[in-house]
Amino acid sequence: MNGLKEFFGNIPMFQKQVEREIEEKGIEPSEGIKKMEFSRQVIRNLVIGVLVVGILAFVGISYFNNKNQPPVTPTATTASKESNQSETSGEATENSSQAVQGSSDHLLKLSAKERAEEATEAFESWYTSFSNGDGILEINKELLKEGSGGTSPIELQTKLIDNLKAKFGDKVSDDFYTGLQASFNFNPVIVDGTKGLTISKQNDDKSQWLRTWFLDTQKTEKNTKIVLRNEFPYEWADWRNKGQHDEKVGSMFSQIDWDNDLRYEVIGLVTSKQEKNIENIGGVFVVMQYNEKIGKWQVSGTIGGVM
Numbered sequence: 001m002n003g004l005k006e007f008f009g010n011i012p013m014f015q016k017q018v019e020r021e022i023e024e025k026g027i028e029p030s031e032g033i034k035k036m037e038f039s040r041q042v043i044r045n046l047v048i049g050v051l052v053v054g055i056l057a058f059v060g061i062s063y064f065n066n067k068n069q070p071p072v073t074p075t076a077t078t079a080s081k082e083s084n085q086s087e088t089s090g091e092a093t094e095n096s097s098q099a100v101q102g103s104s105d106h107l108l109k110l111s112a113k114e115r116a117e118e119a120t121e122a123f124e125s126w127y128t129s130f131s132n133g134d135g136i137l138e139i140n141k142e143l144l145k146e147g148s149g150g151t152s153p154i155e156l157q158t159k160l161i162d163n164l165k166a167k168f169g170d171k172v173s174d175d176f177y178t179g180l181q182a183s184f185n186f187n188p189v190i191v192d193g194t195k196g197l198t199i200s201k202q203n204d205d206k207s208q209w210l211r212t213w214f215l216d217t218q219k220t221e222k223n224t225k226i227v228l229r230n231e232f233p234y235e236w237a238d239w240r241n242k243g244q245h246d247e248k249v250g251s252m253f254s255q256i257d258w259d260n261d262l263r264y265e266v267i268g269l270v271t272s273k274q275e276k277n278i279e280n281i282g283g284v285f286v287v288m289q290y291n292e293k294i295g296k297w298q299v300s301g302t303i304g305g306v307m
Contacts (some may be wrong), residue, residue, distance in 0.1 A: 005019045010063070087158060104292040107262045112240075119265035119288040120236045126171040130228050136163050137189070137226040139197045144222050153188035156197075157181065157272030160189055160226065167228075168299075171290060175301035183212055189226070196223030199278050213269075217277045229276065237268040253287060263290040265297070 002192050008113045023032045105117060142148055151159075161177050192198050198217055218225040237243055240258045243266060244250050256264050272282040287302035 003291060020105070071092055081292050099229075104290070104295075106295065115262060116236045116265055119290075119297045120267060122171070122235065122301065123267045123286065125286055126168065126299050127230050127234070130167060130230060132168075132229055132231045133218070134219070134228045135225045136160060136167065136228055137187060137197070139191055139224050141221070141224070143191055144193065144224065146198055153184070156189040156191070157184045168216075170291075170294060170296070173291065173297060173298040173300045176299055177301070181302035182210070187212060192223075194222075196221070197226060198223055199226065201278075212278065215270060215278065219277060229274075232269045232271050232274055232284075234269045237266040239264075239266040239285075243285075252285065256287075263292075264288070264300075266273050 052146050080164075110118070116186065137156065143151060161180060164172075164180075166179065184199075186203055187201050188200050189200060190200050192200075197216070199212060199215065214229050216227050217223045218227050239253065244253070246259050253264075253266070258264070267286045267288060269284040269286065270282075271284055287300045288297045290296070291298050
């Protein structure tokens with residue numbers, strides 16, 4: 001304490017403060033009074049100084065402690081719960097929207113005319129991605145000889161579908177090939193010793209046969225090729241307003257909710273005036289479906305036709 005008194009006593013400002021406060025109190029500034037006031041001032045300033053230093057030290061320690069702590073992350077349970085709540089909310093909104101509109105935001109922003117134009121352009125992009133007469137499956141002459149054993153229908157069908165997938169890419173939906181495979185159960189691809197490579201019609205199930213409308217056999221080299229056809233005229237069909245109520249074809253796509261689902265459009269083709277080596281089809285309707293995952297229209301597996 002004496003050391004502090006000597007320290008503060010050597011500061012002129014502190015001495016003047018002591019004398020000023022004694023005068024303000026109206027006390028005779030004797031030496032005894034000065035010493036008492038001096039001691040009180042020293043103790044007061046000491047307490048204030050200790051408090052200030054303590055507060056600054058606390059603030060500094062808290063700051064650096066928080067700074068060095070790793071960021072707080074939610075626990076797996078909390079994160080999972082928040083994620084699930086977010087996903088549930090998102091799914092509820094999405095499902096609600098799809099239940100009413102049956103389509104993505106992209107389709108909702110388009111007019112009916114614009115959707116029809118997009119679907120037609122996508123069909124044309126697919127339809128012109130190959131040339132008329134392009135070979136899609138070919139068998140050499142040795143396999144056409146009698147007794148050669150040939151290739152089984154299942155192997156030929158698998159080869160044909162694999163070749164189509166490689167040719168068309170994502171312009172065609174996956175379920176298109178599922179439907180095509182089903183149609184080959186009724187109309188298998190076979191090697192015939194006399195006729196060559198053919199698609200053989202096994203029964204009168206026209207709904208199955210119509211799925212192979214764009215395929216043909218080439219009448220050269222004993223039909224060693226199955227080729228593609230794309231010379232048929234086509235145009236967008238007004239299925240929502242007219243087609244679904246037509247007596248002849250209205251039941252063809254009854255599984256689609258045309259009034260509420262915007263993901264579907266129909267392209268009509270006329271094939272009656274075109275000769276084909278496989279079944280000649282009078283008319284074909286191709287459903288274009290909007291794939292929301294990749295954001296584009298695709299030729300879908302829903303294909304029908306009328307004789």
